[in-house]
Amino acid sequence: MKIKIHHFFDIIRDFGIAKEFNPHPYKHSYHKVAEIVWQHPETEVEIVVGADHVCMGCIHLVETSCNDIITHRKDFTLKEEFNNYLDSRIIEVCEIDVSKKYSFKSLLQFSEEYVENMKFIYEGNDIAHTAKRKENVQKGLKIYSAKVL
Numbered sequence: 001m002k003i004k005i006h007h008f009f010d011i012i013r014d015f016g017i018a019k020e021f022n023p024h025p026y027k028h029s030y031h032k033v034a035e036i037v038w039q040h041p042e043t044e045v046e047i048v049v050g051a052d053h054v055c056m057g058c059i060h061l062v063e064t065s066c067n068d069i070i071t072h073r074k075d076f077t078l079k080e081e082f083n084n085y086l087d088s089r090i091i092e093v094c095e096i097d098v099s100k101k102y103s104f105k106s107l108l109q110f111s112e113e114y115v116e117n118m119k120f121i122y123e124g125n126d127i128a129h130t131a132k133r134k135e136n137v138q139k140g141l142k143i144y145s146a147k148v149l
Helices: 005-015 030-039 079-094 105-116 127-148
Strands: 044-047 101-103
Touching: 005 030, 005 079, 005 105, 005 127, 030 127, 079 105, 101 105, 105 127
Parallel strands: none
Antiparallel strands: 044 101
């Protein structure tokens, strides 16, 4: 399975908000991957920058590229460019070796570095939104860690 590192942390964030994941109107596989993260933390994954397992089935996935747009920033229009930017920053800050495979459980080793550097990673996003994301990621980490560790 391939996963973008920001998708993993999005799922962890959402564990801090709710435990139920429903299909999205975009028809992507986020809810299915979240269930695997929760039920099968030993699942091995490859960290990628680009389309991943979450993107599968999405109405915005054209071949291997996302054609969705974002409006919350002035420096990015294409969601794919923004997400690739985020993933590259997270990989760099957390010193993730993309040539290795990780279990979902083992990805928790990067959570402290991720949380400590969220202002840098999400620089340019609304500060209050980033603060709320951090709060929910921390809640989700507590819940998920208690389950898998």
